[in-house]
Amino acid sequence: MKPGTLRQILLLTDGCSNQGTDPAFMAARAHEQGITVNVIGVMENDVIDEKGMNEIQSIARSGGGASQIVYTQQLSQTVQMVTRKAMTQTIQGVINRELQQILGDSTTMEDLPPDKRGEVMEVVDELGETSKLEVLILVDTSASMKHKLEIVKDSLLDLSLSMNARQGDNQFSVFTFPGKKYDVEKLVDWTPKLEVLTKIFPKLTTGGITPTGPAIEEAVAYFNKKRSLRGLLSNDDEQYFEGSM
Secondary structure (H helix, E strand, C coil): CCCEEEEEEEECCCCCCCCCCHHHHHHHHEEEEEEEEEEEEEEEECCCHHHHHHHHHHHHHHHHEEEEEEEEEHHHHHHHHHHHHHHHHHHHHHHHHHHHHCCCCCHHHHCCCCCHHHHHHHHHHHHHHHCEEEEEEEEEHHHHHHHHHHHHHHHHHHHHHHCCCCCEEEEEEEEEEEECCCEEEEEEECCCCCCCHHHHHHHHCCCCCCCCCHHHHHHHHHHHHHHHHHHHHHHCCCEECCCCC
């Protein structure tokens, strides 16, 4: 199996959406297009209520990704963990589908003998290190996130450093919602490193609605725009991993 491109949306939020399309529906649409949607709920003094927790889990489940509720002081480690967990899930999903084509519809990695399962997991680990990774980060900048943005910035910088230690190429992009003029605004275009955040994040304003669904929709559109442009610039057919769920 050749290394492909793992495409992820990483949503950082601390509350319920209250504007626009159902975010779980949009996450499912993303997953259909081979984009995994991961969600991290950022807590501070237990401010995420049951409705918010259910929404976070629903978005990740619909998007074939991972979800985690964390306190701000644990955010940096969690961002890296969720990103890597989603990579592994996606690759395992691809391998399971290939196994089913070869050995039958009901066969998965868990059905293999221990020695064969170990060999497959070695392939999973290798692909996790060598595959190209594209992560579009959606940062909730509603009013309740005001005092958490500095921690979010530091966590994303740590994510960049951690992922750049891989052998595969990495590309990150950052969007915020709500933006100054629109529901969703691009903060950082595709880049392998996120150092630019140190200058941009202190200038962010917070407040207003929480349009999580439109934010995911915009992220999917931006991924598709990038893919279309790449197709125009290159005649090479690039393999894309699809979601595993």
